[in-house]
Amino acid sequence: MAAAFTLESHGDYWAGRFTAMASPCEVLCDLDDEASARQLTELACAEAQRIEQKFSRYRDDNILYQINHSAGEPVAVDDETAALLDFAAQCYLLSDGKFDITSGILRRVWRFDGKNSFPTKEQIQALLGLIGWPKLTWQRPWLTLPADMELDFGGIGKEYAVDKTALILQRHTAASLLINFGGDLLATGPRRNGQGWLVGVEDPRRLGTQGGKRNTAKEFELVQGAIATSGDTQRYIMHKGVRYSHILNPRNGWPVRGAPRSVSVVAGTCTDAGILATLAMLQGKKAETFLAKQSVKFWCLR
Amino acid sequence: MQLKTKPKPIRKTLAMATATLLGHVTHIGTANAESNPWEIDTAVMSYQENGRVSVLEPVIRMREDKGDDKFFTLKLVVDTLSGASPNGAIPTNSPQTFSGPSGSSSYPIAANTVPLDPNFHDTRYAINAEWEQPAGDARHSIYGLSFSTETDYQSLGASATYNFDFNNKNTTLTTGASFSGDSVQPLGGKPVAFAVVPASTGGGGGGGEDEGGGGGETSFHVNKRVVDLLLGVTQVMGRKDLIQLNFNYGKESGYLNDPYKLLSVVDNTGALITAVAPDSPYIYEKRPDSRNRTALYSRWSHQFGSDVLRLSYRYYSDSWGIRSNTLDMHYRLELGERFFLEPHLRSYKQTAADFYHTSLLNTEVATLDYASADYRLADMTTKTVGLKFGWLVGKHSEAGIRVETITQQAQPSRVIGIQSQQDLLPTVKATMVQLNYRFLF
Amino acid sequence: MLLRSIYKTSVLLALLALSACSFQPVQPWERDILAQKKMQLEPYPLDAALDEHTYFSKEASRGGAGVGGGGCGCN
Structure with a gap:
């Protein structure tokens, strides 16, 4: 399976980029050797596509x-x-x-x-x-599964893929890596210069403004650990002047009221970070209280 | 239907579930991702002037990352001062005696010696709390409260600072305001400005803080108010350059005198003169009851390789006629991964206040609105040379030691007759040693 | 005299830094150096506060770097 990806040198690190799970994905490798960067990107691309093919609900062969x-x-x-x-x-x-x-x-x-x-x-x-x-x-x-019911791994898939990919790549390199699948990301350790990876936690309110350029609201130095974001301002319904978020409460079928527009959480694994971000959204107004109780670093945008 | 359940900590259970999912991995990577929400910064400073005051000042600063870019900071300071401090009178070729606050101790000063009040001791306790939080999009605000107390002085203050980011965070506009309401209770009462200091009766006990004074009004409580406004711009100049320009306007009003500072009254030969025996040849000082000040301050951080240069410059001017220039430089020299050396140079020069007089002619006393002989209002330079050694003990802790020498040289406003035989304002040399320890947990 | 020339140099330096170097906008992912603690304008707030307090009590000038902090009977 030939995966389409690009590789670009950024001076002291390599960036491999590809598309998977309907998201732009990248792997930043803190090393000089192009061949290693290429191999790591290939592995990452293959793992992301494997997980996508296995758990995508848009396929009929999985x-x-x-x-x-x-x-x-x-x-x-x-x-x-x-x-x-x-x-x-x-x-x-x-x-x-x-x-x-x-x-x-x-x-x-x-x-x-x-x-x-x-x-x-x-x-x-x-x-x-x-x-x-x-x-x-x-x-x-x-x-x-009772007839007519459906399962959907969409709420975990991308974060799980980040973690799995990181575990695989770590078996092949000791270099510091940043794995970023559509904004859910993980860094494996300090870079050679002693610093972490500088990542932007995007502010969805800025989408579509300033000539379509995405603006970064928060910068964060991620040395080791993961950040996942839940929420997206592109996905909502306006009804009688009220904005309904796409976070649905499965118990009543309605959008959660009072939820932040987006929540980003830092945790040890991307899966943890993702679940905590999603659960925070489901808490609605209490999102911040919930996250404060978890003793994690987080950002809520309202 | 929404169950009214309180949010609960689930992080550990979740981490176990994830560990099972990922094959017994709770943290991916080479180091531990434990968050360390507390930053504890501690320091002890010892300051020692040659033959004058010494200060011992322990400080602790605790900063908690509350998540969501919110921070809480608490700072506690204990400032223990002891030793002798100039009372403002000039040295003369005969011994002098000064009285302490009404009926307490008096102290003799030898001939040809700068009069120092020897009983200078006090402990000041200060507490500062700060709350920092984002205020919407690309903005954040900092609110502060401060309180300090010492034997004869209390201060209660509040401040607010707003920062606005522009240009992809390359430019930050800062606006700030602070207010402090201070209360002064001069020991022995508030001295009447320009009143003659009562002649010393000699002897006497004394305890607590004896900072001179006496012969005061019955009012034991006077106020001072300080308002500060700040407007600043911080600009990222490039990947290795950061620059800041601040404009600060301040207004002080109320009781701005130093209740323990005297002026020597002399005749035109420069000798002390007593108007009416048994009065003394010393009078209390008098300063204006308001002061407007402006400061223009700029600083620059630049990285050379892995070394960092920090340069700052301040121009200051106030309604008392003081103008000053301050230049400050730190150069952080990296010694490998774990250690650094940081030389510090500071140069300060001020012009005298309009009403600064090293001594007063007896004929002037009735004609002047204001007068003070506090050497800190004289034409003066301060030179500081220091060196800091820093040690990054571990991933989350850092220690440091700093040694500095401070040399202050003030110039008399006027030398009258026989005063030329005296070193009216001798050089003040001080040594400062500071230990630092900072850690996260 | 030496002092005066130091001041002049510093003013010149500041002007140079402000004007000559054109702003080079730094993108979020280029902030690795600026993000370092040692590159902050005030990397050691306790050192700065102790210095400020010392010079407040020994000199006639004050202010410039920020607001707040509280008063002291020492000057």
């Missing part, structure tokens, strides 16, 4: 398609999928049911394209019966 079209019949899943299902179950418990990988089905009625297509209460009510992690039966390796 495990997710099998599960979502099992019509209530048990499906035997592989170890990696099983680990993700275990993890999703934990997140469901930790979030008191607010993080639910069966809630993606709500997208059928909620279209967050900035337009004003607003669903009726009846439409939402009809879908609620098809949502709820406890409705499925999960006994490793057997998963039984």
